[in-house]
Amino acid sequence: MDAFYASVEQRDDPSLRGRPLAVGGSSGRGxxxxxxxxxxxxxVRSAMPSVTALRRCPDLVFVPPRFEVYRAVSAQIRAIFHDYTPLVEPLSLDEAYLDVTENLRGLPSATDTAREIRARILETTGLTASAGISYNKFLAKLASDQNKPNGQCVIPPGAGLAFVATLPVGRFHGIGPKTAEKMxxxxxVTGADLRDRELQFLQAHFGKAGAWYHAIARGEDDRQVTPDRPRKSSGSETTYEVDLITPETVEAGVRAMADDVWAWCEKSGGRGRTVTVKARYADFRQVTRSRTRASPVGDKETLLDVSLALVRTLFPLRAGIRLIGVTLSTFDADETEGAPQLDL
Structure with missing residues (x-):
C-alpha cells in the first residue's frame, strides 16, 4: 500500500488531503x-523523532494512530488477495507476498493479476496500491518500490541480474543506511560492485548477513511464499526505514508495538503470561528477551512496563536497531485459541 496509515487518515479526513501529514505523537519523545x-x-520518514520531523517540515500535521481502523482496512485488502490465491504471506498490515503462479481467477499473467488486484483495492477501500512482479521475493520487493505511488513494475525472468547491477545497494531490502555506508x-556502491565481492569477504565484514548479500547481488532468493497461520500468541513488530539509534526511539517503538498488541488482546479476549521483546540489529543479528508471569497480563500498563524493562536490558545499544517486536504468549487453555501475529 502507498503511505498506508497516512493515506487512510487523508481518506477519512478530507481536510488533510494534500497536506504534509505524520501519523504518530508530536511530543518531544514522539x-x-x-x-x-x-x-x-x-x-520526513517513519521512525524519525517528531522534533526532527517538525524541523524539516514546520507545517507538518500530526494525527494519532488508529490501529483498529488500519487493521480493518488491512482485512479488506487481504480478503481481496485470497480471491486470487491461497498463497498469501503478510509482511505487515499493508504489505504481503502473493504466489499467483496458479491464480484462482485464471488470469493469463502475474502482471494482469496485479493490475486487477490494485483496481479492486482502490474500488473497495479508496486507497492506492503499488506492486512488484518477479520470479522471487527479493526482486518482487525491489520492483514494488520502483513506480510508487499507484504503479507497478515487472522484472521478468532473465532480467534480474541486470536490474540489480545498476541500483545503489541502499535500495536493497535488508541493507539499511548504516550497512550501506559501510559498504x-x-x-x-551498486549491485554490480556487491556482485564483484567474494562470499568470504562479505562474511568476514558483514557476518551472517554476508551470504544474503552475496545471493541478492546475483538476483537470487529461494525463499518460498509461506501463508500466515494462526498462533497461540498476539504479537506486533515493525521494520524501520531508518535504524533506531537512541534509547528514546527504541522505547517509543516498543510502546507502539505494546499498544497494538493490547488492542488486539482486548478485541480477542486473549490474555497471555509471557512477554517477549525482539530486536534485530542493523547487521541482522537478533536478540529476544522474555519474562513469564505467574498470572496472565491483565492490563496494558503491565504489558508496557514489562516490555520496557526487557528492552532496557539492551541499553546501551551495540548497534542501530532495524526491527522491534513485542509478543504476548502462553495463553491459558480457556482463553482465545491464539490471536494471529500482527506486523506493522
Missing part, C-alpha cells in the same frame, strides 16, 4: 509512525 508523500518531500567505504 516518533513518526508513517508519513504522507507530501511530508516525505520534506525528508560504500569498501567501494561497494
Amino acid at each position: 516518533v513518526v509512525a508513517a508519513a504522507s508523500y507530501e511530508a516525505r518531500s520534506f525528508g 560504500n567505504r569498501f567501494g561497494i
Whole structure:
C-alpha cells in the first residue's frame, strides 16, 4: 500500500488531503509512525523523532494512530488477495507476498493479476496500491518500490541480474543506511560492485548477513511464499526505514508495538503470561528477551512496563536497531485459541 496509515487518515479526513501529514505523537519523545508523500518531500520518514520531523517540515500535521481502523482496512485488502490465491504471506498490515503462479481467477499473467488486484483495492477501500512482479521475493520487493505511488513494475525472468547491477545497494531490502555506508567505504556502491565481492569477504565484514548479500547481488532468493497461520500468541513488530539509534526511539517503538498488541488482546479476549521483546540489529543479528508471569497480563500498563524493562536490558545499544517486536504468549487453555501475529 502507498503511505498506508497516512493515506487512510487523508481518506477519512478530507481536510488533510494534500497536506504534509505524520501519523504518530508530536511530543518531544514522539516518533513518526508513517508519513504522507507530501511530508516525505520534506525528508520526513517513519521512525524519525517528531522534533526532527517538525524541523524539516514546520507545517507538518500530526494525527494519532488508529490501529483498529488500519487493521480493518488491512482485512479488506487481504480478503481481496485470497480471491486470487491461497498463497498469501503478510509482511505487515499493508504489505504481503502473493504466489499467483496458479491464480484462482485464471488470469493469463502475474502482471494482469496485479493490475486487477490494485483496481479492486482502490474500488473497495479508496486507497492506492503499488506492486512488484518477479520470479522471487527479493526482486518482487525491489520492483514494488520502483513506480510508487499507484504503479507497478515487472522484472521478468532473465532480467534480474541486470536490474540489480545498476541500483545503489541502499535500495536493497535488508541493507539499511548504516550497512550501506559501510559498504560504500569498501567501494561497494551498486549491485554490480556487491556482485564483484567474494562470499568470504562479505562474511568476514558483514557476518551472517554476508551470504544474503552475496545471493541478492546475483538476483537470487529461494525463499518460498509461506501463508500466515494462526498462533497461540498476539504479537506486533515493525521494520524501520531508518535504524533506531537512541534509547528514546527504541522505547517509543516498543510502546507502539505494546499498544497494538493490547488492542488486539482486548478485541480477542486473549490474555497471555509471557512477554517477549525482539530486536534485530542493523547487521541482522537478533536478540529476544522474555519474562513469564505467574498470572496472565491483565492490563496494558503491565504489558508496557514489562516490555520496557526487557528492552532496557539492551541499553546501551551495540548497534542501530532495524526491527522491534513485542509478543504476548502462553495463553491459558480457556482463553482465545491464539490471536494471529500482527506486523506493522
